[in-house]
Amino acid sequence: MQTEKIGFIGTGAISDAMVRGLLAEPAAVARVTISPRNAEIAQRLAADFAEVSVAADNQGVIDASDVVVLAVRPQIAKEVLGGLTFRKGQSVLSVIAATDRKTLLEWIGTDVHLVQAIPLPFVADREGVTAVFPPDSRIAALFSVMGTAVECETKEEYDLLAAASSLMSTALGIMDISAAWLEERGLTKGKGRAYIAPLFANLTQTALRSKTVPLEELSSEFATKGGLNEQVLSDFEKNGGRDALILALDRVLARIQGAKA
């Protein structure tokens, strides 16, 4: 066990997912200290896991932990961090979105060992892919327990993966639009989703299994010349689908890169 004692400042949705992922059997850490807010989530975690204790306040989390996870919303991070004292060289993992390294270090006010990451809710089931920056074996080991860690060599790489992580709602939205279209055109209610969700899961599995085959090649493998798949892809591109997606990614990347806090 590389990390014995981990603590969370901000016990919300993502901390809940991380704690559950870390403490699933076999547990990846020995002790977890969480901040008292949100009270309901904190109480539930403490009830579900013997390894979890709720600190009296945020400083109590820092004092009890080797690795401190910062998981409050960006809007209140400055105010929360300003009142706290970290140990020099202490491992701090920030999952706070859209807040760059320099700003975080200023707010922390001590020369800590800072790493940033973008965990996704799937870490709760140990199935999340997590971007980590800069590369750090200790933090990567934690996220490898909760799925896969992708260590980024540069801030540019990290920002690109942050942009990619913004595709979740759109991916589910494509499934939603397709399932709704099927049902509006007469498919029995519920069957649209029952068909679309496994179809997308099969395609994802294909992409995961065929690691060395370029995605473009996989896409054309499903597009028989003159066939139905080729027609839909061609209509999608002709009607601006590809351009809309690239524009959306460009815009979210610009927002991420411009973000100071």
Ligand SMILES: NC(=O)c1ccc[n+]([C@@H]2O[C@H](COP(=O)([O-])OP(=O)(O)OC[C@H]3O[C@@H](n4cnc5c(N)ncnc54)[C@H](OP(=O)(O)O)[C@@H]3O)[C@@H](O)[C@H]2O)c1
């Ligand atoms: N959710 C995700 O999938 C995800 C993924 C990656 C990164 N993130 C980032 O992780 C951070 C947390 O996101 P979240 O979704 O977990 O948000 P959230 O559910 O709103 O959790 C934030 C928590 O911070 C608590 N809090 C408020 N004031 C506090 C204080 N002074 N000291 C300590 N805790 C305080 C809140 O408690 P109360 O409820 O009592 O106000 C709440 O439980 C954000 O910066 C977000 O960008 C989230």
